[in-house]
Amino acid sequence: MDGSSHTASGARGAAPVTIGLPRAKGLSWAASLLDAATGLSALERHYRRRPPTAEPAEFVRYALGAIGVGYRLSSGTLDDIPAEGPLLIVANHPYGAAEGLALADLLLKRRPDARLFANTLLCTLPELAPLVVPIDVFKSGVNGRSIRTAMRHLQSGGALIVFPAGEVSRIDWQARQIADPPWSPTVALLARRSGARVLPLFVEGRPRLRSLAAGTVNARLRTVMLARDLLAMRGRTLGLRIGATVEPRELERIPERAQIDYLRVLTYSLGTDRRDGEAAMPRALLPLAPRADAARLADEVAGLEAHRLLQAGEFELYLAPATRMPLLLDEIGRLREESFRLLQEGTGLSRDLDRFDPHYEHLFLWHPQRREIVGAYRFGFTDDIVPRHGVDGLYTRTLFRYDARLIARTGPAIELGRSFVAPAWQRSFQPLRLLWGGIAAVLARRPEVRYLFGPVSISPSYSVEARRLMAETLSVHHADGDLSGLIEPLHPLPQRRQPAEHRNVISALADPKLLSRVISRVERGPGLPVLLRHYLELNGRFAGFNVDESFGGTLDGLVFVSVAGIPPRTLEHFMSVSGAARKTPG
Numbered sequence: 001m002d003g004s005s006h007t008a009s010g011a012r013g014a015a016p017v018t019i020g021l022p023r024a025k026g027l028s029w030a031a032s033l034l035d036a037a038t039g040l041s042a043l044e045r046h047y048r049r050r051p052p053t054a055e056p057a058e059f060v061r062y063a064l065g066a067i068g069v070g071y072r073l074s075s076g077t078l079d080d081i082p083a084e085g086p087l088l089i090v091a092n093h094p095y096g097a098a099e100g101l102a103l104a105d106l107l108l109k110r111r112p113d114a115r116l117f118a119n120t121l122l123c124t125l126p127e128l129a130p131l132v133v134p135i136d137v138f139k140s141g142v143n144g145r146s147i148r149t150a151m152r153h154l155q156s157g158g159a160l161i162v163f164p165a166g167e168v169s170r171i172d173w174q175a176r177q178i179a180d181p182p183w184s185p186t187v188a189l190l191a192r193r194s195g196a197r198v199l200p201l202f203v204e205g206r207p208r209l210r211s212l213a214a215g216t217v218n219a220r221l222r223t224v225m226l227a228r229d230l231l232a233m234r235g236r237t238l239g240l241r242i243g244a245t246v247e248p249r250e251l252e253r254i255p256e257r258a259q260i261d262y263l264r265v266l267t268y269s270l271g272t273d274r275r276d277g278e279a280a281m282p283r284a285l286l287p288l289a290p291r292a293d294a295a296r297l298a299d300e301v302a303g304l305e306a307h308r309l310l311q312a313g314e315f316e317l318y319l320a321p322a323t324r325m326p327l328l329l330d331e332i333g334r335l336r337e338e339s340f341r342l343l344q345e346g347t348g349l350s351r352d353l354d355r356f357d358p359h360y361e362h363l364f365l366w367h368p369q370r371r372e373i374v375g376a377y378r379f380g381f382t383d384d385i386v387p388r389h390g391v392d393g394l395y396t397r398t399l400f401r402y403d404a405r406l407i408a409r410t411g412p413a414i415e416l417g418r419s420f421v422a423p424a425w426q427r428s429f430q431p432l433r434l435l436w437g438g439i440a441a442v443l444a445r446r447p448e449v450r451y452l453f454g455p456v457s458i459s460p461s462y463s464v465e466a467r468r469l470m471a472e473t474l475s476v477h478h479a480d481g482d483l484s485g486l487i488e489p490l491h492p493l494p495q496r497r498q499p500a501e502h503r504n505v506i507s508a509l510a511d512p513k514l515l516s517r518v519i520s521r522v523e524r525g526p527g528l529p530v531l532l533r534h535y536l537e538l539n540g541r542f543a544g545f546n547v548d549e550s551f552g553g554t555l556d557g558l559v560f561v562s563v564a565g566i567p568p569r570t571l572e573h574f575m576s577v578s579g580a581a582r583k584t585p586g
Contacts, residue, residue, distance in 0.1 A: 047125070057108045059127035064101050068234035071102040074204060075270070075524070076242025081110040086154040086196035087245075089114075090187060090263050092180050092203055092271075093163040097122075098233045099203045103161050104131060106240065111159040117150060133160070147186060154194035162187050164260065179268070182501065188259035191251060198246040198263060202270035204239035241270040244521055258508040261501035269522040272465040288338055289350040292331040294371035300327045301366055309363075309441045315374065315430070316366045317438045322358045329357060332364060332376045339420040343459040345552040352418070356395045359385060363438050365431055374422055375431045379442070380415035381449075382407055399455055399546045400558055401488040409483065410560070413451035414442070419531065436534065440574035443563060450563055455546075455556035456532050466522045467555045468493065469506075470515070470532075471545045477510045480541035480560050487558060489546035512536045535559045538566050 051062055064070065081087075091103060100118055107114035118132045133150050135143050150160055164183035191198050243266060254262045307320035322329050333351030340346035357378070364376040378395075385393045386407055394415055396402075407413070416439070421431045443449055458467050471493055498506075509515045516527030528536075540559040548554045 050127070056128055056131040057105070057112075059125075060101055060105045060108065060131070064105060067098075069098050069102065069236055069238065071106065071238040071240055073106075074239040074241050076240075078106075078110050080242045080244070081107065081199060082197060082245060083110060084157065086157055086194050087111065087159040087199060088154065088187070088191050088194070088196045089159065089161045089199045089201055090164055090183075090267055091161070091201040092169065092267055093165045093167065094169045094178075094203055094205045095233060095238075096168050098236070099238060100161075100163070102203075102238050102240065103201065107159060107161055113157070114159040114161060115150075115153055117146070117160065117162045135166070147190070150190055151194055154190060154196045160190075160196075162190075164264070179499070180264070183260045183264045185257075185260045188251070188256070188263065191248070191263075192256070192259070195248050197248065198251065200243035200246070200263060200267040200270060202241040202243070202267055204241065204271065243267065243270045244524075250517070253511070253514055254508050258504045261504040262508065264501050265505045266518070266521055269465060269518075272463050272522060285341070285346075285348045286350045289330070289334045291334065292327060296327055297331060297373075298368075298371045300325055301368075309438055312434055312437070314367060314369060315434055316368060317363065317434055317441075318366060319361055319363045319379065319438065319442060321361050325362065328364065328373065329353070329362060331373055332362060333357070335373055335376070335422050336418055336420050339423055339426075340552070342423060343457075344461045345457060345459055345554045347551060354395070356380070356393070359389060359393060360395075363435065363442070365434055365438075372422070372424075374425050375420055375435050376418070377416060377435055377438070378418040380417075381412075381446075382410070382415065383412045383448075385415075396453070396455060396558060399490060399548060399556055400544055401490060402486055406483065406486045409486065410453070411450040412446075412448045413453055414446075414449055416452055416454035432530065436574050440571070452538075452561040452563065453559060455548075456529070456535055456540075456559050457551075458529060458532070458555040458557065460553045460555075462519075462523060462526075466519050468496075469522065470519060470528065471555065471557065472498070473506050473509045473515050474542045474557060475545070476506055478512075478536060478540065478542055480543045483541075483560055484543040487543045489544045489558075491547045491549065493545055493547060493555070532557070532559075535561060537570050539570075 049066070050059065081089075089103065089107060091099065093099065097119075100116060100122075104114065104116050114131075115133050116131055117135055119135060122128045122132045122134070133146055133153070135146050150162075154160055163180075164187040165180035166184055167181060169178055169180050190196070246263070246266065251259055251262070301316075301318070304318050304320050304324060307318050307324065309317045309319055311317070320328075330351060330353070333353035336352035337346050337349065340352060346352060361379045361381070362376060363379055365374040366372075367374050380394055382394065386404070391397055391402065391404055391407060395417055396415060419435065421435075425431045439452070458470055462470075505518075509518060512528065512533065516533065520527040527533075538561045540561045543558045543560060546556050546558070548556050
């Protein structure tokens with residue numbers, strides 16, 4: 001028996017299955033024309049040639065081959081799909097049936113128990129009926145029976161593939177982009193009540209212009225055109241990106257009203273090009289300056305005994321004016337540039353030194369045995385600098401527009417910046433810990449200081465999407481409303497229209513740890529920058545964000561830390577670091 005004579009039941013004599021729209025009496029000729037126009041008749045011809053099998057997995061493979069659609073994993077592997085336990089796979093829906101078949105084929109390789117939330121039309125095919133949890137897309141309201149079926153499947157430990165939009169992507173005129181319509185909150189409800197893990201999966205691509213036009217006219221027209229769109233996919237290979245699993249406890253930390261938006265943002269973040277932040281790095285980099293002579297550096301350090309703040313184990317910490325440490329400052333400039341280049345930042349010069357260094361003081365960590373600088377910070381005391389140089393004597397004035405009113409509002413303050421830990425020491429937490437202990441020691445010596453402030457760098461090594469998400473979230477939850485009115489970035493981030501779901505997610509990310517987790521997902525790697533996390537622990541507030549094109553396109557957040565507002569336990573921790581070390585008298 002060949003494939004063309006195979007019947008729906010797989011037995012001779014059974015009634016053949018017809019793929020098409022419901023036909024009214026007396027209008028069969030019109031239905032036939034409509035079937036041809038929508039591509040259903042062509043699909044029916046493919047169906048008649050199917051192999052003699054009733055297994056969903058084999059039929060799905062045949063269908064993909066018959067229509068000429070393939071797929072590949074652009075990121076992630078099958079091993080990223082949990083092999084057991086309740087699992088909800090959520091994906092965007094750019095094309096239609098093509099990604100439904102592709103995802104079904106992919107998931108069935110790892111999860112034979114996988115089922116697919118899909119159009120009731122697919123249930124007319126007996127081979128797919130065991131695979132599909134049917135949704136009537138022409139029925140208004142929630143498909144209650146289907147939801148209950150899906151819940152039972154998840155609660156029994158099964159896997160379920162869902163396109164939460166319920167229809168293919170369309171033009172979002174408000175956000176000026178092509179994307180899914182709003183995702184159904186019922187999908188988040190399924191995850192909550194079943195205790196299922198959620199696996200975001202991104203399908204690369206966008207609908208054809210004809211599909212977009214159909215969707216603009218009428219959602220029903222877009223739906224009946226799915227067959228024609230499927231046939232038009234011949235020769236295409238879909239790129240699929242598998243994300244990291246969202247555990248139930250992670251979803252529980254998001255308010256229920258924002259959970260579906262959270263899953264949507266995680267899914268679309270998988271489509272972010274990780275390389276899109278690299279273009280701002282200077283193309284022409286001068287060779288780094290040669291390393292300074294260790295003996296000469298040690299001699300200069302020996303003359304700074306009066307400027308030593310503390311000693312901790314094998315390290316010594318100093319705060320000295322630039323005029324007392326010319327050789328050390330040159331080496332600090334070399335190490336700055338070397339360290340910042342690793343983050344795709346930096347000036348591109350042989351040393352990172354500028355016109356502000358001579359009138360700033362420099363906190364640096366020294367290793368006497370190895371005779372090398374381990375890390376450093378730059379300190380600008382406003383009550384020393386502004387009377388002599390005006391507000392233009394402060395580095396942050398090259399990034400943000402402000403005047404003497406800001407300095408009057410803050411009172412005595414320290415502008416911090418240009419911090420680094422030398423590459424050879426970046427695997428150790430001790431250097432940064434001691435540098436922050438040095439800040440605490442300075443505050444103890446200068447009790448009149450009311451604020452710490454300065455630019456916190458968000459490196460171009462982060463994607464554009466991640467940097468935007470950090471800036472937008474920090475501007476909502478960690479903004480300094482009083483001081484931001486006195487400050488204007490010289491090169492602000494370009495404004496963009498935020499979809500509603502994006503705003504909803506930002507509103508749910510008040511906890512920096514949760515924001516860091518989201519950034520880690522977007523980046524498939526690091527979360528929030530270490531220094532940014534430290535400033536947030538000090539209750540730091542942001543007054544604006546500026547793009548510094550002269551520093552590799554770095555995004556700088558201007559943070560203000562009120563010394564009086566530092567949480568007592570955090571302050572005690574940093575004070576204990578400096579207090580545990582042996583201080584230099586005076």
